Amino acid sequence: MSAISALWNAESIAVIGATERPGALGRKPMDFLLRHGYKGRILPINPRGGEVLGVPAYASLTDVEGPVDLALIMVAADRVPGAVDDCVAAGVPLAIIASSGFAETGEEGTALQAGLVARARAGGLRLIGPNCIGAVSFNNRVLATFSPLFGAESVPFEPGTLAFVSQSGALGFGAASLALQRGLRPGWVVSTGNDADVTALEVLRELSAEPECTGLLGYLEDTPDIATLRTLAESGKPVALLKSGRTEAGGRAAASHTGALATDDRVLDAALRQLGIVRVDDIDELLDVAQAFEFPLRPEGPKVAVVTTSGGSGILAADAVEDAGLELSALSPESTAALAEIVPPFGAVENPVDITATVLSDPSLFDKSLDVLIADPAVDIIIACFCVMAGPDVEKAVTALSKAARKGGKPILVARTGADFLAPDAPAQLREAGLPDYPTPARALRAASALWQVSRPRTATSAPAGPGAPAPAADAGEPQLKALLAAAGATVPKGRIVTGAEDAARLVAELGGRAVAKAVVPGLLHKSEAGGVLVGITEQEAPEAYGKLAALGGDVLVEELAPAGVEMIVGARTSALGTVLTVGLGGIFTEVLDDVSHRLLPLAPGDAEAMIAELRGAALLNGARGTAAADTAALARLLEHVALAVQDWPEGFELDLNPVRVLKEGAGAVVLDAAYTVAAPAAD
């Protein structure tokens, strides 16, 4: 048993600060463990000894005989260090510090928290918290928490398969309570507060190894650790994360709450997409996705067939397919013909298939049309919509749908736009049949999209597909960088540093009679603005050009003129999540629209093309405005060359290729300028 898994496997739990004083927080875990029938040893620790709610108490943790798997520390902040020492002394592998008064309060608290972590690490103790609400396993009835959720008389308490892990205890248990209200089955709820030692992400990773766990849901405030994210994704279990602080306002609020550092949210978005982790923006969405994660069916593609008893729901579903980034299946002619035999004339046999309310008088309509859709290879996912159907009608529909789901192995999600009082047994029937259900088509499709995100095939991204380049010297200039990039497979203009005016003229002649001359001056970042770039100089103009540029205090580079093309920027830099590769349309698109796309390295096959396609102005490369299409394939190769080249560079660098000119199709992409800076690792 790993230390962390004591959160759900503990066979003995010490409650440090246990009391039977009514209303006291230190009473609650005792209450909960007793009420819900925890099978292990309950060890209340209270300096007064005696009993707590009839359970023999110990004056000190060190008095306890036998192993203690988990300690829950619920004493005031100033007494927490002593409690941690006791845990170390007693050989406890894991302690939850529920107490507040640490990093969330400012500098002093941050120092206090660092001290706790140091003590614990030295003593081989892992810590959850501080400033958290504890953890619960619905399966093993471990209730190391004071959440009011378990004080409610009517809280459902059954085994479950969904793992909820949240930095915010209030949101985590709040979300879990809403999940229970929806009839979902959380198996584990863990809050990790300030994430001082063990992080929420580590707990998720640990839970991904639990065989019964079918889905992992997390709420994070801190920027996630990329290595942990990767191993979590590699577990193969579906994961959805709600990461708050997305916006500027949210980021400021997060910083003041847990001191979380802001990250470039779009880099995180890209990373999660690369790893097949679903990102949601609200608790509701998290629960919608969780519901789909309870069931095992996964789509083999993004193509959706909608079958509906209401034309209106069908239209809403079609809108939602597009919003969710899925595709409406183009049904085969055979399917359409078969449906025409089945569907009433006032229905529709194209997708969305409207079987109309006639299904109420002829339930076989559902079976027959589902059979057609299940058999059509153009269908990966089925969304079944129905409105205001009452009890017996829902039952018939559920029977048809569950038969179809079993037969076809394709996920079916239900959009049932009708109150539960119309069909009180429907939720249980749908769950029994393995059919996630939602009140609206849009929500069903959001969940379907999540299923596709977690199941779409991903090539391994753990190892780059080739050797890297040596890192440039910190003061590497344009010629060194271009040489390095050329060695890595990139195209750079022909040319070199010239030795003087005469050499410059000779080289211009060699390069075809017109060339570019550039000043290479360390520290001169805005070369063009400083007059350091002369484009199109002739052999005759070369000596004067040389003189001007040399006067700027550095070397002079003479290069061939690149043909016309579309200007792009390409960059690679260290981010809080690892090295990130960026591509964007140059000039105005970058400056005015911030039109860039990102990927964490390493790239997987197809990533480079996808990055380019994601740009809002991508059409520009495809020959908009009557110009020839640009060589996007060459740009994609360049992205891959850059990705490989920088893979082993030490953290804290920024490489900017600006501009990269993408020539007409088949003619390549040329790096016209390159700059490199080394800094402390960026805080983003």
Added chain:
Amino acid sequence: MSAISALWNAESIAVIGATERPGALGRKPMDFLLRHGYKGRILPINPRGGEVLGVPAYASLTDVEGPVDLALIMVAADRVPGAVDDCVAAGVPLAIIASSGFAETGEEGTALQAGLVARARAGGLRLIGPNCIGAVSFNNRVLATFSPLFGAESVPFEPGTLAFVSQSGALGFGAASLALQRGLRPGWVVSTGNDADVTALEVLRELSAEPECTGLLGYLEDTPDIATLRTLAESGKPVALLKSGRTEAGGRAAASHTGALATDDRVLDAALRQLGIVRVDDIDELLDVAQAFEFPLRPEGPKVAVVTTSGGSGILAADAVEDAGLELSALSPESTAALAEIVPPFGAVENPVDITATVLSDPSLFDKSLDVLIADPAVDIIIACFCVMAGPDVEKAVTALSKAARKGGKPILVARTGADFLAPDAPAQLREAGLPDYPTPARALRAASALWQVSRPRTATSAPAGPGAPAPAADAGEPQLKALLAAAGATVPKGRIVTGAEDAARLVAELGGRAVAKAVVPGLLHKSEAGGVLVGITEQEAPEAYGKLAALGGDVLVEELAPAGVEMIVGARTSALGTVLTVGLGGIFTEVLDDVSHRLLPLAPGDAEAMIAELRGAALLNGARGTAAADTAALARLLEHVALAVQDWPEGFELDLNPVRVLKEGAGAVVLDAAYTVAAPAAD
């Protein structure tokens, strides 16, 4: 009593096709009217006469003595024309045709439907439907419907203030059932099906006149009629619409369902925004907004203060403020200082204000901090977030919140992220206190945003602020259009049609020695591509230029050169919703990014500026790339001049000003080219 209002005021209802055969649709309205205690006359019409469920039946509607306010027609399609004739003969003012088999089935049905409308109109009868599920008034217990919703034993049936009107009966009654499940109070639910005569929008307009009605919610498939939309908006009652068929896929589905014509969805978006009508994209959002419409408080501005017991909820709320297009209030220094006296040290006194879970032991925290926020003039809306609070704690919070809401007159919306089983009385307490509540901060903020949308001050847009220009001749060319625009206040380049090569040279000299020469050839649309525009010609070059251009077969226009600037497009055209004005960044921004914004005419003050600000590339006008800021004020004036000029033009025109060059600040905006086409009214 207007004909339409019989849907909720009818004192006598005929059910044509009434039967007591168990399971028959024609039995349901009889069942419902009897069960729910309808106070008026129930008049079953059945050729066999006798009784239906104990109520004396009539063989024909024409046998009924006394007035019949409403007829519900539930016979097969082929018998509907006869039923309509009977209604006319009996002097019935309004009939609901529930029967299917009309426009939704294809051409034949469309003709049949047109025939019904013609008969009805000739006879002074208004029609709802066909292909609908009828109408219900919860206040007067009018149940002219066969919706299974009212067959459920446990359907709540209390008076209400929300009006739900839906083209789709299934979605409308489905949404109403979900509203009831949430504890909302629908007062009216009307389905209008194919909208053959009376439209859903007309019913909404009629309901807006009902004094008890506090909010109007609609589901539409057809493009709404702009005049009805305007009068609906002018009622002053808050309105939210779900218009499906937004996307390409959805539009195709809608066309096949009701034959709805696609509209440019962005034009509809603009129109609704102009009218202060909320647009939602899903049933869930419609209900979230409906809940806020139940209560009277309205914000005076978009500035939101968040008060939370959970840091996590606060961060989510801050993210959601930005997503919802609202602003996070910058609290006054006095407020922050006052909050510092109240909030515990591990809380936060900046917005979001985190009063922490300490409020559980000290409920006065809520009162005191709300007092501060209510008093701060930088606060228009308060979002109160709490998680997992159990019964008594929620009660205390509700008491504090309702006191604050009453005192401050500022809307307070609650995000209570916790299951109802934790605090079973909370929904009723919150409703009693007039506090709309939502399970997540994001949903509370979406509703808050809707409240701001319906209450933000709008200047009347019913009358344009000046005289229009005469419509151009159908074959008006560039010179005529420019003259017209100049007369309307726009700036156009100095110049004129020249009489020959010599005149051209003379004019170039007059215009400063360099000018633009253009061919003016009827039907030559792509002038530049055809070599019809020569820029920067000198006096010497003028004769040759004249010759070249004249050879294209038309006149030659010589104009002064415009200074450098940002190129834009401006257009006005007839759309399905009325005349729409468009502005966009020119060239690549239009072609690659489709970066345009729209307004229906007439413009209100500020609209022109807002249109420009909405462009994604608006920064380009503000002096991006180190260039001078452009004269956006002049561009805004141009938009207003164009809007006034075209106001009386007959439908079916398109005016394109492309490009318009916006010069540097203070220097104006010049219409460089203008084209005009007249066509049949566009289907978009």
